[in-house]
Amino acid sequence: MTLPEPLRLDTPAEHPFAEFVRILGKGKRGARALTREEAFRAMGMVLDGDVEDTQLGAFLMLLRHKEESAEELAGFTEAVRARVKAPALNVDLDWPSYAGKKRHLPWYLLAVKCLGQNGLRVFVHGGGAHTAGRLYTEHLLDALDLSLCRDWQAVGAALDATGVAFAPLSDWAPALQRMIDLRNTLGLRSPIHSLARVLNPLGARCGLQSIFHPGYQPVHREAARLLGDTSIVIKGDGGELEVNPDAACHLYGTAGGEAWDEEWPQMSAQRHLKPGYLDPAQLNAVWRGEAEDRYGELATIATMALALRGLGKPQEEAFAKARAWWGARNSAH
Known part of the structure; x- marks a missing residue:
């Protein structure tokens, strides 16, 4: 028994x-x-x-x-x-790109390209195409001749060559990417979507953040301040780091441990109509001067000015330099 x-x-x-x-x-x-x-x-x-x-x-x-x-x-x-364990790379701007665009084209990519063309070093990072119906940075890298970098050595080489490097979060912080991917399992975005925007893993001179939901912008600004980072947080168009020229833009900044605020007025007297569909080829056509897009060019220039503001340029000077760089984008460098 x-x-x-x-x-x-x-x-x-x-x-x-x-x-x-x-x-x-x-x-x-x-x-x-x-x-x-x-x-x-x-x-x-x-x-x-x-x-x-x-x-x-x-x-x-x-x-x-x-x-x-x-x-x-x-x-x-x-x-x-x-x-x-990121290497010591010289970076001017940390540019998180995690939201994707659905109402307008990702004009911020032309801003990134133009900034890199003019000697700034821009590190862009993103977290994959997690929501259907949106255009993500990853979709357009080849078309815009922007580098997809799968390791830190490639990031350094791209920054040296063109001033712009894009690295997927899955390569340098795979555990964070796995948590972002839980969105479709849990049914809600998690705080990792917010965290990815604060990371600035290469210690860029300025971290730029776009936070769409009201009330979160001051929280992100304070997180950057606690970390001792220089940063600007805005409510970007669709969640991406892109100034909407059809609306006023509030800048939540921090530098040297001090917080600051700045209000940029609406750039366009009238709101532009949302395009019927998003044609990525329009980005290159506008870049080459083969097509005009008033909304896109205003958004691009204002986004470049935002980046320059983050690097310490006063607003008026930042816009003047952004307009000059945009106007000379197809000139020999």
């Missing part, structure tokens, strides 16, 4: 990551935001693979429901930067 096994009376050890899920999810009165140090430790465990899938899903959605704080974004960013 086989005797039953004795009952286990020992209590299973709590998973180390459970602490962070509990902090975020302990009810209306008990829950709170993570401190910067807690955020650093939590994201470190996620990136190191020390978290169960169920914990990760709960963690991301609790953050999403609460809305991430500046301290959390700063702590998460520090954890990512500590693990990316």
